[in-house]
Amino acid sequence: MASNRPAPEALFVPNDEDPVTGPTAYGPAGGPWEEWNPTEESIRPVRGRHRVAKQRGGLARSSTVLGVGVIAAVGAGGIATAKEKPPVSISLPDLSAVKASLPDADSLPGVGSLLGSDKESDTQVTASPLTGAGVTVADTEQGTTDAGEALRARIIQQAEHQQDQADQSAARAAERAAAEQAVAEAAKVQEAAEKKLAEAERKKAEEKRKKEEAERLAKLAASFSLPTTSYTLTSTYGQAGAMWSSGYHTGLDFAAPTGTPLKAIHSGTIKEAGWAGSYGYRTILELEDGTELWYSHQSSMSVSAGQKVTTGDVIGRVGATGNVTGPHLHLEIHPGGGDGVDPLSWLRGKGLKI
Numbered sequence: 001m002a003s004n005r006p007a008p009e010a011l012f013v014p015n016d017e018d019p020v021t022g023p024t025a026y027g028p029a030g031g032p033w034e035e036w037n038p039t040e041e042s043i044r045p046v047r048g049r050h051r052v053a054k055q056r057g058g059l060a061r062s063s064t065v066l067g068v069g070v071i072a073a074v075g076a077g078g079i080a081t082a083k084e085k086p087p088v089s090i091s092l093p094d095l096s097a098v099k100a101s102l103p104d105a106d107s108l109p110g111v112g113s114l115l116g117s118d119k120e121s122d123t124q125v126t127a128s129p130l131t132g133a134g135v136t137v138a139d140t141e142q143g144t145t146d147a148g149e150a151l152r153a154r155i156i157q158q159a160e161h162q163q164d165q166a167d168q169s170a171a172r173a174a175e176r177a178a179a180e181q182a183v184a185e186a187a188k189v190q191e192a193a194e195k196k197l198a199e200a201e202r203k204k205a206e207e208k209r210k211k212e213e214a215e216r217l218a219k220l221a222a223s224f225s226l227p228t229t230s231y232t233l234t235s236t237y238g239q240a241g242a243m244w245s246s247g248y249h250t251g252l253d254f255a256a257p258t259g260t261p262l263k264a265i266h267s268g269t270i271k272e273a274g275w276a277g278s279y280g281y282r283t284i285l286e287l288e289d290g291t292e293l294w295y296s297h298q299s300s301m302s303v304s305a306g307q308k309v310t311t312g313d314v315i316g317r318v319g320a321t322g323n324v325t326g327p328h329l330h331l332e333i334h335p336g337g338g339d340g341v342d343p344l345s346w347l348r349g350k351g352l353k354i
Helices: 065-084 097-100 136-144 149-223 343-349
Strands: 253-255 261-263 266-277 283-287 292-301 314-317 328-334
Touching: 266 292, 283 314, 328 343
Parallel strands: none
Antiparallel strands: 253 328, 261 314, 266 283, 283 292, 292 314, 292 328
């Protein structure tokens, strides 16, 4: 049986051209190689040391001969196939149509500010940093800032923005604290002013009240008079002692020489005038409000019961009648005809200086 296996000297011999770009491979006779496809019948096992066991599918291969043959066949077939097929044309899409279908960069949030104005030429794209921090004027004009510099500038801008926000927050807090302190200080000042004004008003009202009281007492004093002009106060109201039957003194004693005139303290009516035991000669003057003034121990009386008198009229004279140790006027005050009160306080309450 004839073998289709090529002789060893008939292996692939490339021409002088590059085996990759050369169009043709030639055999030993100078003619072109035909495509050779090895089969089980065309390849028989090599006897001797190079015999190999059959592989699955019934194909036995020699690592040396088979490898060289396959490389030659594949190379020749690939070159022939590439030579027979026409070149494939590659078409690029219309960039203007693609650009027209894309959305406007200014309409995208955060993108329009990075790309710049649409009025600039598409072919003149200059990288610029997000901020001018760390970028010189020459770099900006020449467009030499790269992506790293832009990122650095953006980080610096963010840091500056955060610092500005912190500074503004601190400034607002300081303003609020200053405003609150100013309000508190103003409140304190206003409170102090109000207290001062209230104190001034109180003092003014007190002075007015005192003035009105003084005027009232002065006017009242014009209608009241002391019982005698020359006297010495001896025993006062409430003074304790065995010489008084009640155990204490019930009036106010004006010591004066016998015969010293006694005057009507205020206008009124003589309710009683006569002997009254331990009181001696006594005159009772009743005022319009019902208050009774008792004049005791008189040496003589100048009025009688039912008589009208006015302030300053002489109604009697100092004496030592009744239970006495010396000449004096014993004066008692009985508001409404009831129990007696301190004559000294009563007289002073009428504006009299005693």
